[in-house]
Amino acid sequence: MATPKATVSRLPKKTKPSYHHGDLRRALLDATVQLIEEQGLEAVSVREVARRTGVSPGAPFRHFQNRTALLTAVAEVAQERLVQAVGESLGDAEKANPLQKFRAIGIGFLRWAFTNPTHFQVISGRASIEFDRPTLRDSNDGLRATMNQLLSAAATEGLLRPGDVSRYVLGGRALVYGLARMHIDGQFPSWGVDSADSLNESIAVLDQFIASISA
Amino acid sequence: MATPKATVSRLPKKTKPSYHHGDLRRALLDATVQLIEEQGLEAVSVREVARRTGVSPGAPFRHFQNRTALLTAVAEVAQERLVQAVGESLGDAEKANPLQKFRAIGIGFLRWAFTNPTHFQVISGRASIEFDRPTLRDSNDGLRATMNQLLSAAATEGLLRPGDVSRYVLGGRALVYGLARMHIDGQFPSWGVDSADSLNESIAVLDQFIASISA
DNA sequence: ACCTGAACACCGTTCAAGT
């Protein structure tokens, strides 16, 4: 017996493009993201995803209960990455004051949403998604708690304009969420902002918001 | 000849539920709105709309080029009503100062969006809509122009905190848009706000925003 | 002038049968 390992296993475990074994799930997820990128969320059909992955129309249903579950799985991946991006942005502001950290969260959110419009779209399009998944809920709760703590700390340190802290939090969140949605919905041009500048402009808007809630 | 008029025309022009003559268009629009209300935007199928209106599957295509055109028509009606609602809210603040008028626009937007979630959803879901229609574009441009004028006037009168006026405008718009989207996307519960209170809470957030951009 | 009803090429989902 020749040792097949030597010839075959250049890569850790899986070598060939044969999903006909184990990684169909990931392949389907990838194909879905790509399809959304090319044709938009509405254009996602399980059949087309199957076709692009080279499997039969029924195959995806072995991995996802239905179309919604497929999209929800994409949303979970997206949310993970969003949380990570926001976390990194927050990490970069480690020595900053609480208000600047709060800002860093917003910046991280905006940057990620503008850089990954497809993923953001899937997250924010509750319609095609089962949002009541623990993964999605929990990470959201964590973020909100952090924002609340930061602004409370800012208030204690006298950095924050007087006012209801949780309303500043909600306002900040609605602001960046609104900006990100306006972007993926293509509304910036009708608001006098060139699409190419929309991220920078959004950051400027956020900064002016932060400035206006500063003490 | 007996005069048929006397027996038939109790109502102005059209008496019977026969779309089989003139008002199919409106009937289809109504059925679409109702369907969205019951099942959500995604559930809208031309066939189901036709079924509910009592016509054959092909009939709607005599009035709307395709599914998107049908949804776009709903969006146009919705946008009209939104503009009207905002206009009325602005009218109620006739003798107020520019900043309060700016606030009135936001309040009008929020009230309308929260009271008519279906229509707001159709407007904001660019995906299923042809937004590049003059009707939609123009009314949007008008609103933006008004907001800009109001804040510029507020600045002149010394009512506004120093800063870039058009960024306050964009921020205000993103804020109310974000709040409204969070509402229709059912995000308020995960942000610690009871659904029933979401309009009042949103107004409070807007008010705190207005306060923070005041001189 | 407007609507019907059959037709075509899709789609989501299921399930027996294959490997």
Added chain:
DNA sequence: ACCTGAACACCGTTCAAGT
């Protein structure tokens, strides 16, 4: 254990034929 391929009940859209 996982995938295929046929099947079913849908859908958007078109178009000849009816009134």
